[in-house]
Amino acid sequence: MVERYEIRFSGAGGQGLITAGIILAEAASIIEGRHAVQSQSYGPEARGGASKSEVIIGEGPIDYPKATIVDACLAMTQEAADKYAVGIKKGGVLLVDSDFVPRPPQGDYKIYSLPIMRTAKVDVGREIVANVIALGAMIALTDVVKRESGEQAVLAKVPEAFKDLNKKAYSLGFEKMKEVLAG
Amino acid sequence: MVERYEIRFSGAGGQGLITAGIILAEAASIIEGRHAVQSQSYGPEARGGASKSEVIIGEGPIDYPKATIVDACLAMTQEAADKYAVGIKKGGVLLVDSDFVPRPPQGDYKIYSLPIMRTAKVDVGREIVANVIALGAMIALTDVVKRESGEQAVLAKVPEAFKDLNKKAYSLGFEKMKEVLAG
Amino acid sequence: MAYDYEKSIRPGKLPHIWCPGCGHGIVMKGLIRAMDTCGLEKNNTAIVSGIGCASRMPGYLDFNTLHTAHGRAAAFATGVKMAKPEMTVICCGGDGDGAAIGGNHFIHACRRNIDMTYVLLNNYIYGMTGGQFSSSTPPGHLASTTPYGNPDPAFDLAKLAIGAGATFVARTTAFHATQIDKLIVEGIKHKGMAVIEILDDCPTTYGRRNKFRSVVDMMKRLKDIAVPVTAAAKMTAEQLEGKTLTGVLHKEDRPEYCETYAKIIARVQGA
Amino acid sequence: MAYDYEKSIRPGKLPHIWCPGCGHGIVMKGLIRAMDTCGLEKNNTAIVSGIGCASRMPGYLDFNTLHTAHGRAAAFATGVKMAKPEMTVICCGGDGDGAAIGGNHFIHACRRNIDMTYVLLNNYIYGMTGGQFSSSTPPGHLASTTPYGNPDPAFDLAKLAIGAGATFVARTTAFHATQIDKLIVEGIKHKGMAVIEILDDCPTTYGRRNKFRSVVDMMKRLKDIAVPVTAAAKMTAEQLEGKTLTGVLHKEDRPEYCETYAKIIARVQGA
Amino acid sequence: MSAKAEIEIIDAYCKGCSICVEFCPTKVLEMDAFVVKVVNADACIACNQCELRCPDFAIKVHKL
Amino acid sequence: MSAKAEIEIIDAYCKGCSICVEFCPTKVLEMDAFVVKVVNADACIACNQCELRCPDFAIKVHKL
Amino acid sequence: MAKKIALLQGNEACAMGALYAGCNFFGGYPITPSTEVAEVMAAELPKIGGKFIQMEDEIGAMASIIGAALAGSKALTATSGPGVSLKQELIGYACIAEVPCVIINVMRGGPSTGMPTGPGQSDVMQARWGTHGDHAAIALCPASCQEIFSETVRAFNLAEKYRMPVQVLFDEIVGHMRERIVFPEPGELEVVDRTAPSVPPEKYKPFDTSFGDVPPLAAFGSEYRFHVTGLNKAEDGFPTTKAELVDAEERRQIRKVECPEARADIELNEEYMTEDAEVVIFAYGSTARSARYAVNELREQGIKAGLFRPITLWPFPEKRVAQLGEQVKAMVVAEMNLGQMVFEVERIVKSTCKLGLVTRVDGDPLTPTQIIDQVKEVL
Amino acid sequence: MAKKIALLQGNEACAMGALYAGCNFFGGYPITPSTEVAEVMAAELPKIGGKFIQMEDEIGAMASIIGAALAGSKALTATSGPGVSLKQELIGYACIAEVPCVIINVMRGGPSTGMPTGPGQSDVMQARWGTHGDHAAIALCPASCQEIFSETVRAFNLAEKYRMPVQVLFDEIVGHMRERIVFPEPGELEVVDRTAPSVPPEKYKPFDTSFGDVPPLAAFGSEYRFHVTGLNKAEDGFPTTKAELVDAEERRQIRKVECPEARADIELNEEYMTEDAEVVIFAYGSTARSARYAVNELREQGIKAGLFRPITLWPFPEKRVAQLGEQVKAMVVAEMNLGQMVFEVERIVKSTCKLGLVTRVDGDPLTPTQIIDQVKEVL
Ligand SMILES: Cc1ncc(C[n+]2csc(CCOP(=O)(O)OP(=O)(O)O)c2C)c(N)n1
Ligand SMILES: Cc1ncc(C[n+]2csc(CCOP(=O)(O)OP(=O)(O)O)c2C)c(N)n1
Ligand code: SF4
Ligand code: SF4
Ligand code: SF4
Ligand code: SF4
Ligand code: SF4
Ligand code: SF4
Ligand SMILES: [Mg+2]
Ligand SMILES: [Mg+2]
DSSP states (O other), X not given: OOOEEEEEEEEETTSSHHHHHHHHHHIIIIXXXXXXXXXXXOSGGGSSSEEEEEEEEESSOOOSOSOSSEEEEEESSXXXXXXXXXXXXXXXXXXXXXXXXXXXXOOSSEEEEEOHHHIIIIIISOGGGHHXXXXXXXXXXXXXXXXXXXXHHHHHHSOGGGHHHHHHHXXXXXXXXXXXXXX | OOOEEXXXXXXXXXXXXXXXXXXXXXXXXXXXXXXXXXXXXXXXXGSSSEEEEEEEEESSOOOSOXXXXXXXXXXXXXXXXXXXXXXXXXXXXXXXXXXXXXXOOOOSSEEEEEOHHHIIIIIISOGGGHHHHHHHXXXXXXXXXXXXXXXXXXXXXXXXXXXXXXXXXXXXXHHXXXXXXXX | OOOOOGGGXXXXXXXXXXXXXXXXXXXXXXXXXXXXXXXXXXGGEEEEEOSSSGGGGGGGBSSEEEEOSTTOHHHHHHHHHHHOXXXXXXXXXXXXXXXXXXXXXHHHHHHHTOSOEEEEEEOSEETTTTOEEOTXXXXXXXXXXXXXXXXXXXXXXXXXXXXXXXXXXXEEESSSHHHHHHHHHHHHHXXXXXXXXXXXXXXXXXXXXXXXXSHHHHHHHHHHHEEEHHHHTTSOHHHHTTOEEEEEEEEOOOOOHHHHHHHHHHHHHHO | OOOOOGGGBOTTOOSOSOOTXXXXXXXXXXXXXXXXXXXXXXXXXXXXXXXXSGGGGGGGBSSEEEXXXXXXXXXXXXXXXXXXXXXXXXXXXXXXXXXXXXXXXHHHHHHHTOSOEEEEEEOXXXXXXXXXXXXXXXXXXXXXXXXXXXXXXXXXHHHHHHHHTOSEEEEEESSSHHHHHHHHHHHHHSSSOEEEEEEXXXXXXXXXXXXXXXXXXXXXXXXXHEEEHHHHTTSOHHHHTTOEEEEEXXXXXXXXXXXXXXXXXXXXHHO | OOOSEEEEEOTTTOOOOOHHXXXXXXXXXXXXXXXXXXXXXXXXXXXXXXXXXXXXXXXXXXXX | OOOSEEEEEOTTXXXXXXXXXXXXXXXXXXXXXXXXXXXXXXXXXXXXXXXXXXXXXXXXXXXX | OOOOEEEEEHHHHHHHHHHHTTOOXXXXXXXXXXXXXXXXHHHHXXXXXXXXXXXXXXXXXXXXXXXXXXXXXXXXXXXXXXXXXXXXXXXXXXXXHTOOEEEEEEEEEOSXXXXXXXXXXXXXXXXXXXXXXXXXXXXXXXXXXXXXXXXXXXXXXXXXXXXXXXXXXXXXXXXXXXXXXXXXXXXXXXXXXOOOOOSOGGGOOTTOGGGOSSXXXXXXXXXXXXXXXXXXXXXXXXXXXXXXXXXXXXXXXXXXXXXXXXXXXXXXXXXXXXXXXXXXXXXXXXXXXXXXXXXXXXXXXXXXXXXXXESEEESOOHHHHHHHHHHOSEEEEEESSSSSHHHXXXXXXXTTSEEEEEEOOSSSOOOHHHHHHHXXXXX | OOOOEEEEEHHHHHHHHHHHTTOOEEEEOOOTTTHHHHHHXXXXXXXXXXXXXXXXXXXXXXXXXHHHHHTTOOEEEEXXXXXXXXXHHHHHHHHHTTOOEEEEEEEEEXXXXXXXXXXXXXXXXXXXXSSSSOOOOEEEOOOSHHHHHHHHHHHHXXXXXXXXXXXXXXXXXXXXXXXXXXXXXXXXXXXXXXXXXXXXXXXXXTTOGGGOSSXXXXXXXXXXXXXXXXXXXOTTSOBOOOHHHHHHHHHHHHHHHHSHHHHHHHOOEEEESOTTOSEEEEEOTHHHHHHHHHHHHHHHTTOOEEEEEESEEESOOHHHHHXXXXXXXXXXXXESSSSSHHHHHHHHHTTTSEEEEXXXXXXXXXXXXXXXXXXXXXX
16 A cells, blocks of 8 residues: 555635645655645635645555545634544644634544734734645644755745745744644 | 338429328228328428328238338329339339320339329319329229228318319329229 | 515525625625515515526525526526416526526527516626636636636627617616615516616626725726716716616517417417 | 629539529529629638528538538637638528527627628528528418417517627618628628628428418518618608618627737737 | 520529519510520510529520 | 614624625724624614625614 | 327327327427427417427527426427437436426437438437436337327326436337327326425425435425525435435435336336247337338248337336347347447347347338348347 | 656646647636636637637537637537536537547536536446437546546547547546646657648548548648538538438448447556456546555455556447456446446446446545445455
8 A cells, every 4th residue: 555644724715725735735746756636625615614625645656536534634714623624543633723723623633733824914914824834834743745845835836026925934834833843 | 911002102392292192091091990101201302302202001000111112103293203213013003194204214013194283284273183183093093092081081181162172183083094094 | 674684585594605795695685675675475486597606596585496507597487487477587697697608598588578587697707617707707807717818898788688679678786786676676567578787796706806906896896887877868978988877778668478478379269 | 794603603513402482592692792702712711501491501602611500600600710810701591590599609709709701591480490480580470380470579680789799780681682792792891790681581481371472572572671771761660660771780890809819819929 | 676685594403483584674584384484585685683683593694 | 972773793694795894984893803893883874884785694784 | 989080290199199198388499300299289289278489499498398397387398319419408407406397309310410301219328328417317219100199198207207307219200100190088098297295385395305216396386485406406405515415316316217116117118929039129119110020021931030129218128128138049139320229238138148230320211121131140 | 858747737737738739729618627627728828829719608619619620720628517418419510520629528426517516427428428319439538637638638639530529538536636747748749630631622522431431631721622511421521311321421430430440549448456356446537546546455455456447438448348357256347426337347248247336426536445345245
């Protein structure tokens, strides 16, 4: 069996989590040359409401392209947490936005929390980068790709004018998470 | 094998030969209670040009509804004769309009001719009844239904005002043919 | 007392699926008020739509409702109306549904002058599928399938309806909220095909791409471009440049289709 | 010398399949003269039709010819024209083909203002299938599917085309034989969607049922109902009752579709 | 009076609709069963009506 | 100044589009994260603009 | 009292059958060779207060009959190949929304415009698989004018009973030929109406499976009001994407037609001399008439031939064909196409008997001789 | 030089593949879940001087690509179930008029509107039998983004080579997921163009079979001019009802695709661990990915499983399936529908091995576990 790592990003529509998933997949498959499949929710629920983006990363070709048992999950809102923080593997991890997910669903996995939206607003000054902060945090949490790969993938995705902003956001997310992990 | 009798009426589009076929089929199947199937040519050729109407009459249900070997054929024009006076059975009969079919196709069957259009025009005064004259003649020629059945079927088909006209036409056709047969 | 919309809405169906700021909700409210004003009986009214965001409307309304296939509302509605001419039949749906794929059924319903009221929500875009241009997207505008600006001229939907023979044609906008029900009421009362085009907004797939900062911006534009027919009469061609006429644009009396057919039945049965 | 129609007709294809007295032949002659006048190059011209008696026309004409499916001529033609804008594209076909089943493609081609010339042969009937009423059969008239008189109002096809945005709309009749080619010539020269409606006769399926004694009777009616637009300006509404306007009914200048698209290509490739 | 044109009739194309007969101002033409024929050639004034209106490409006016 | 109407907001329906806020002539309403809230009840003149224009059936004007 | 009899065209018989079945709405668009069905309906419907409408195209025609059916009518449309192709999306709509209606397909040669006035039998697989998505299909295929009458009645009955569109396919030959029809008296043939709701209006759900796989159907304009959609829906008729609900409704819609009881109810075959047959000709529609002729000939020549004629094409009569497959040495499929139902026959009898195929698509019917030759070749 | 690589959605990969194949015309109408194909084409075509047009509906879209193809373009449309249903009449037109073009069907749940954003594989039989009349069909079914690219190229090649419409079907899952694509260099994949006429213009006949079953095709606007019709036609392209000509063209149009050489050329399968397999899973599209996962699991559990994945669905890979049928104890068909290709598999392997079927239609993909369970049940 090819070994696979499954990550799910979830939150409100418009929070940029699809993009976060795509960037992670690019980091893994384009930059690191491994295998990755990204998919996302479509349909009425994708427009407003909760949405999700899944990335499966592996060392060989990925057959089944949807999540089976999720290794790591992000939930940016309570609605997303309720809907998508499911099927997390025993020993897996769930990262939630501490301000927007007051009641993280409990299970046989570790729960972490970070004030992601607040960091975007207060520390970076732009809510729009919350997804990149989240991405940095998830990479820090999971080590599924190298820190640099994630950064490179982020920078490849944004226009010149926004590179610094995103670099900062990514680092913030990464470091804040490492702090939490360091306890 | 159920015994079947196949009659084909052919002529120019608009000469009423479809109707002649229908009347014959009605005579056989409605009035005499035997079995009959009528079919006709459709398509571009049915609009102007030559057209045909076939009637198969039998004592039992008729399976194959198209002509196989024609017992009796009528051709009102040369074009119709060239196109449709084919597949006539050995010993069958072909009746042509003597004025409009100068060159009846030859074969292993008997050819008769009658001035059908002329009879309609001159003797009845209405070209439109040529088909009824032809029907009378074909019934006289083939005995496939009783004379009275044919007449009854004709009269059932036409409006009150035209009954006499058609009765006359039918009788004329029938009798002229019998005269020819009587030689 | 606040207006009682709930009595016309199926219990438990709100909130609706439309995006924040989507004008379809404003139009639905207008439609509810109009049906209310006309005193339509729920059991005796059918509301028929195609597919699209706008076409989701019937699902909320507590009447006989028929959510059909993309573009086919007018044709299904024709079947309902012919089968039961005593029913009030209302069509609703988007610009793409009604005039792009559904254009043929639309113009033929206009021609027949069958007694129904067609509420056409023109938000200039295919909202449901994520913002491809429609046959009413203004030329040059951006949509997901016009990355270089829309090359297609837009229909003047009211003009199309008139050209096709509709006997009542009116237009307003989602900004002119109180005019919505007034015109729909006139449409419902009109015996024959009534088309009410309502210029609407889709902030999600049209607004953002075309640099509207907010829904309110879009509303303001609707306000700005609208010129009542009456006022237009006194304006010059230049003044009317870029404007859209609102109000009742066309009204005439012609025999209604089901009535004509009923006369045939009476004649045949009488004979 | 007699007019040399043969040079535009494919060898061996005459006589054509149309019935004695069918006006389609008269229109085809007009079209040939018009193409001749415009000096159209055979290889650079495509003639596209749908299905119906009128739609058999391309088969006779020695050009690139495309006999498509019922109602779809305008859409196929749009593909041809977009692919090769340098070609002259002419559509021809019947009222049923163009405006009943083909109504949607027709109005959208008008809206786009794509450069083609649509010769619409309106004989008030579905001829090919044996005389069912079409969307241009006059109300009350008899057809095989209106045994009690047609309950359907008829399209004013020119009005429909104008409503849909066509930039050149003209009308004449099979009686006004010399006007046929004049108007088609204008249509071909017009840059954009040109619609030329030609009131035509179908003695076989329409004439007989509606008590015309002969083709010439039908021709006379065409003559009688036609009023040139110019003359109409001076006539009262009563005088115009039952009449049909002929000549150029509408002409405007709007950007042509393929040209607009070519500009996009230039812009994108320039960037 | 002498013919201003020679009228050519292509029998194989003529469907006998009689449009040309009716529109000829000088009664040059007449129906003969299923096709048309010239019965009064001299009267032809070369007005071209017959050729113009024949739906079947069956008649040609050759001006003299 | 006293309120001419009581404003009811149905949080579960409100999608926070802020149309009501913008159209209220007397600034009775304000956005609060994802939903609207009444911040200046007394200023309400019962003009009904907010109810009329809310696309989400989320605001009701109960005249006093 | 003597029964009413008449010489009718197949298409006319179809219209008469529809009226017998209670059809009171026709929405159509003319197309050869089906148009006579519309023409008769246009003349007859006003007499009974029914409605005839000629729509702008076949899609509109299909839409109109679904609309009318939901307003309580028994609704019919008639067309031919090109029209059926255009209707495919809305045939699927009628399937998923479970709306009873009848579609007549008088088959001509094809594909596309093909041979409009020639006969064909090449839409029989389309009748099963033409629309996208999973769905069941009922398709009937009469072979004589009398049978067109009775099968049209049965089509309405099945549409009403199973709440779905039913297709009647017959080829141009039977559609256009004339035969004697004996009109059944009223009451002589069964006429089925859809099951009306028995619950009070406020309890009504249009897809309430507590009443079985075919839930009762109310009518717009009655005291019941309801919602209809072409999306996957829950029992209350409103859209759902809930996996278990979608699964349940999708499977139910196949099951309601393909469960053994329904199959037995819907299946209708004619067999001729099959009891002791060593070779069976599988043929339907007008081709079966030639086949019957061939069977008689073959019997005279001492070959134990029989005819199996499916009148219900879909659902396919699997069980009976399998039985025959075990009985005979060979089966010969005769069809006026390039091989369509033969795939089904092959699927069923592959392991049990030899299989022959004789086809024709040139505008002329298969002759008895062609069939006879193929039978001899296979044996 | 390193090859260009990118993470692309299946739909985007499809558009890129089309451009690689030389596509220069797109006529479409938006529909979920296919719309991204159109969106990419709208952005890319003007860059190469190609044409993108959004038509008024799917029928118009299909008409426009046939028109463009006859004017010499390589033309594409992309849609989903409801759109494919609407296109059926004109797909038949493209068949009979022998016009090369490519139709993408990104399959969703359905019938009718169904589940627009859910995946499905329930249009695979429609791809064969959707239009009326007899005709051949080529349908391809890729299972990954890279393969969507290459199969779209192959679809154009086959369309051009066999002068007919080719369908590419993939389900929403592959259409919407993103994977790495390695872009082939120009020339790396074969790109086929239709055979142009070699005779002088005055000798040209658009269906001149002296050049074989696939006659050369000229373009409107070249020095060749010709006539095209949807009626049955003679070699010169003009309509005919002559029995022998109709017969010849109808049979040729099937033969050109279904003769052994063409089948071998068009057929493409992937096999995984089939050499020694005792049970083979027959699966295609995204379902085959689950099946492959299942094969690995089963092998670990000691069950000799293998995967047969048809990439060419039509013509059906009869020969290879028959061989496998003889080799294995059982075949299990896994599909995201209620059983479609299983009929073909049954037809072929009926007499040789056991057959199992596992289906799913609730909007979620078949999981490896479901497939594994079915394999174990059948064995
Ligand atoms: C036959 C068919 N084609 C395409 C679609 C996809 N589709 C669904 S809604 C829609 C457009 C909706 O636009 P509009 O009617 O303007 O409504 P809006 O969403 O803007 O309110 C399209 C193209 C479909 N469902 N069915
Ligand atoms: C999809 C489809 N529907 C119906 C038909 C049948 N049909 C062929 S021609 C025609 C009508 C032709 O009428 P019109 O376009 O007015 O041309 P005319 O024959 O009067 O010249 C019809 C309904 C068809 N061929 N295809
Ligand atoms: S996408 Fe546009 S039209 Fe659709 S609900 Fe959202 S705002 Fe309204
Ligand atoms: S049926 Fe009518 S339209 Fe057709 S060829 Fe004959 S006269 Fe002309
Ligand atoms: S040219 Fe004029 S005058 Fe001479 S035959 Fe013709 S119509 Fe008569
Ligand atoms: S108009 Fe033409 S077809 Fe008619 S009679 Fe004269 S020559 Fe013959
Ligand atoms: S009623 Fe008027 S004043 Fe009161 S809150 Fe609403 S908008 Fe403001
Ligand atoms: S208008 Fe309605 S939905 Fe929008 S913010 Fe106000 S209450 Fe909320
Ligand atoms: Mg819209
Ligand atoms: Mg016509």
